[in-house]
Amino acid sequence: MDHFTNDMLDASSLPKHEEVQITPIHPSYWNVIVFNFGIIFLLFGTALATIVFSASNLRPYAWYLLVAYILWMGSVFVVQRIAFRKRGYALRQRDLIYRRGVLATITTIIPFNRIQHVALNEGFLSRYYGLAQLQLFTAGGASSDIRISGLVKDEAERMRELIMRQIADEETEQSGNGIQ
Amino acid sequence: MASVEASGNTAFDTPQRQSRVGILVEFAYTLQRTVRAFWPVFLYLAIRFKEVNFLYVGLGALLVLAALAVLAYLKYLNFVFHIDESRREFILHRGVFNKKRVVVQLSKIQQVNINQSFIQKMVDVYAVEIETAGSAKSEATIKAISKASALALKERLLDVAQNKKDRVAPPGEGEIAVETPPPFITISLGSLAKVGITSNYIESFTLLLAFLYTIYSNVKDVWWNEKDQESRLQDLASSLVITQSLLVVFGILVVVTFLINLLRMMIPYFHFNIRKQGPSLLLSYGLVNSKNTLLRPHKVQVVKLITNYLQRKMDVLRMVIRQASSDIRTDKKASIQIPGCSGTESKTILKLIFGKHPQKGIMLKPNIRRIISSIGIFIFIPMALYVAVALANPLAYQYRYLLPIYLMVVSAFIYFSYQNNRLFINDQFIIKQHGIWDIHTEIIEPFKIQAITTRQNFWHRRVDIGHVTLHTAGGDITFRFADFSRVKPFVDYWLYQVESSEEAWM
Numbered sequence: 001m002d003h004f005t006n007d008m009l010d011a012s013s014l015p016k017h018e019e020v021q022i023t024p025i026h027p028s029y030w031n032v033i034v035f036n037f038g039i040i041f042l043l044f045g046t047a048l049a050t051i052v053f054s055a056s057n058l059r060p061y062a063w064y065l066l067v068a069y070i071l072w073m074g075s076v077f078v079v080q081r082i083a084f085r086k087r088g089y090a091l092r093q094r095d096l097i098y099r100r101g102v103l104a105t106i107t108t109i110i111p112f113n114r115i116q117h118v119a120l121n122e123g124f125l126s127r128y129y130g131l132a133q134l135q136l137f138t139a140g141g142a143s144s145d146i147r148i149s150g151l152v153k154d155e156a157e158r159m160r161e162l163i164m165r166q167i168a169d170e171e172t173e174q175s176g177n178g179i180q
Numbered sequence: 181m182a183s184v185e186a187s188g189n190t191a192f193d194t195p196q197r198q199s200r201v202g203i204l205v206e207f208a209y210t211l212q213r214t215v216r217a218f219w220p221v222f223l224y225l226a227i228r229f230k231e232v233n234f235l236y237v238g239l240g241a242l243l244v245l246a247a248l249a250v251l252a253y254l255k256y257l258n259f260v261f262h263i264d265e266s267r268r269e270f271i272l273h274r275g276v277f278n279k280k281r282v283v284v285q286l287s288k289i290q291q292v293n294i295n296q297s298f299i300q301k302m303v304d305v306y307a308v309e310i311e312t313a314g315s316a317k318s319e320a321t322i323k324a325i326s327k328a329s330a331l332a333l334k335e336r337l338l339d340v341a342q343n344k345k346d347r348v349a350p351p352g353e354g355e356i357a358v359e360t361p362p363p364f365i366t367i368s369l370g371s372l373a374k375v376g377i378t379s380n381y382i383e384s385f386t387l388l389l390a391f392l393y394t395i396y397s398n399v400k401d402v403w404w405n406e407k408d409q410e411s412r413l414q415d416l417a418s419s420l421v422i423t424q425s426l427l428v429v430f431g432i433l434v435v436v437t438f439l440i441n442l443l444r445m446m447i448p449y450f451h452f453n454i455r456k457q458g459p460s461l462l463l464s465y466g467l468v469n470s471k472n473t474l475l476r477p478h479k480v481q482v483v484k485l486i487t488n489y490l491q492r493k494m495d496v497l498r499m500v501i502r503q504a505s506s507d508i509r510t511d512k513k514a515s516i517q518i519p520g521c522s523g524t525e526s527k528t529i530l531k532l533i534f535g536k537h538p539q540k541g542i543m544l545k546p547n548i549r550r551i552i553s554s555i556g557i558f559i560f561i562p563m564a565l566y567v568a569v570a571l572a573n574p575l576a577y578q579y580r581y582l583l584p585i586y587l588m589v590v591s592a593f594i595y596f597s598y599q600n601n602r603l604f605i606n607d608q609f610i611i612k613q614h615g616i617w618d619i620h621t622e623i624i625e626p627f628k629i630q631a632i633t634t635r636q637n638f639w640h641r642r643v644d645i646g647h648v649t650l651h652t653a654g655g656d657i658t659f660r661f662a663d664f665s666r667v668k669p670f671v672d673y674w675l676y677q678v679e680s681s682e683e684a685w686m
Contacts, residue, residue, distance in 0.1 A: 012669065014669070014672045014673060014676050015672065015676075016668070016669075016672055017668075017671060017672055017675065018668055094675075094679040095675060095679060101635070103637060103638055104635050104636060104637045104638065105635070105636050105638070105641075106633060106634070106635045107633065107634045107635075108631055108632070108633040109631060109632050109633075109671070109675060110630075110631040111631070111675060111678045111679045112679075113678070113679060113681075114629075114630045114631065114678060114685070138630040138631050138651065139504060139630050139653035139685075139686070140629075140630030140631050140651030140652060140653060140656070141651065141653075141655070141656070143633075143649070143651060143656055144630055144631035144633065144651030144656075
């Protein structure tokens with residue numbers, strides 16, 4: 001533990017996570033969100049309509065319910081849009097920053113040398129747009145794992161490889177230390 | 181001694197069974213489980229005591245016992261384990277009807293515990309429990325094995341599992357580690373008693389209330405079946421005599437709560453002692469069931485100290501040590517309790533875990549907004565609700581004298597909760613302190629951070645407030661309502677520490 005006995009660094013000389021340029025999610029991913037939203041909108045709408053038309057005492061309120069449903073779904077849609085626009089990531093030399101949140105701005109930073117494994121997921125619709133989802137797992141439990149959707153597939157693949165290489169380097173370094 | 185060493189090295193390479201008395205242990209456990217599963221039958225037999233034909237019951241019982249004995253024997257026969265050196269795996273076969281094969285990779289082993297339950301104590305065998313990080317339940321447990329074999333197996337498993345650099349004892353001196361050195365900390369009954377009477381009041385009290393309520397409702401059903409008698413009892417309850425005796429009952433309740441707390445502390449943690457074993461700490465404790473847990477300092481992620489005003493006066497505190505786990509909330513095994521130790525003892529333990537005593541360093545206070553938000557949630561909203569209820573229903577108005585009491589208690593809670601909430605930072609430790617009555621102090625080392633999350637609500641942007649969460653493999657440490665521009669450079673600094681660290685976090 002000797003190599004950490006140096007005095008506290010001047011924090012202003014360290015790279016600042018706050019000032020990093022955040023890359024937004026690829027615009028095509030909005031189409032995926034809209035498509036998924038549309039399916040949910042129709043599914044719930046059909047379910048609601050079935051209930052309303054099978055229960056005779058609800059029928060007089062059908063119009064109100066329709067308006068309420070559309071207003072509710074509309075606000076969900078707006079929230080989705082804001083969330084989409086606020087989502088972004090930044091790849092630094094030694095860590096990955098992921099920012100999201102609607103009412104709050106949530107920034108998670110995962111150092112590469114703490115990543116346990118990486119998963120690359122491709123949804124059915126995402127594949128059509130050439131997009132993929134990158135999932136990072138750490139030993140910090142579910143609260144610290146992140147998944148970034150709507151990355152260009154090649155970019156995601158490159159990120160995955162970069163991280164995997166970092167992890168591999170880290171491991172050989174550590175086993176190297178162990179032998180001494 | 182050399183034979184111990186030799187057996188310790190090669191004894192587990194070939195598949196082998198448990199100790200022969202293992203049959204008895206298997207039998208006792210199977211019997212215990214059967215009785216537990218069929219307890220309604222026994223209850224029925226006990227109630228219909230007079231109508232039971234003892235011949236049939238006796239014969240039936242004999243048959244069941246014989247079947248269980250055969251089952252226990254088969255279980256013993258089929259329980260085979262060994263270490264496959266070439267593949268570096270611990271392999272265990274077990275099961276009679278459903279055969280099971282458990283394979284644990286030696287490198288994934290986190291902990292090996294040697295325990296002894298009451299049954300095992302009677303036939304002088306031990307249980308060996310092998311734990312990995314992956315799951316909350318123990319992967320593989322051997323139920324009956326002699327002490328020498330248990331220690332040798334543990335030594336062997338951990339030897340391979342541990343990195344070579346952690347090995348302190350050279351191979352020729354294996355028996356020194358097998359014969360454990362004397363404990364350097366033994367928690368006296370006095371310390372346990374001190375902790376017992378000064379913690380967990382609420383828990384024990386509710387347990388007791390629940391227990392008494394069950395008794396009351398059962399007794400009521402049996403004795404006061406008629407409605408009018410119960411109402412007569414309620415009439416009586418309004419009289420002064422009953423009120424007085426209620427007070428007495430309450431007093432007894434309080435005393436009994438203390439006693440229960442004492443026992444809950446003293447029985448499971450009886451003769452709690454800590455020994456050094458190479459670089460690790462061996463914790464042993466328990467009156468009825470003895471437990472042994474091995475603690476490896478470099479696997480420790482979070483250390484928590486818990487103390488309160490009374491305990492500080494008596495110089496006792498509790499420690500919770502959290503090791504790496506996939507899910508710290510459900511995995512009880514990953515956190516180890518040291519029920520009570522003095523200030524100096526806790527310093528010794530901290531020094532063994534961290535290599536030095538953690539200093540507090542720079543202090544961060546939460547923003548005053550933390551109080552404002554608490555006042556909003558715990559004072560303003562309940563008051564508004566009360567006023568609304570009282571306006572609608574004047575009956576609620578007669579409880580107004582409770583209002584000042586509520587306000588005083590809650591204000592005190594808010595004040596102390598704010599006053600005790602601090603974050604201390606230096607270049608080797610991050611220490612978070614929080615709590616109202618029980619004060620929790622959580623200590624982590626920056627290089628053991630797995631990820632960092634900051635969070636800022638949009639209405640906090642203008643006043644420069646944010647929350648920060650440090651994710652570790654032993655749970656999250658969250659400091660809320662920090663001055664955001666003050667905490668952000670620390671986030672950068674911690675990232676620098678993590679990213680430049682070459683030390684293994686586990």
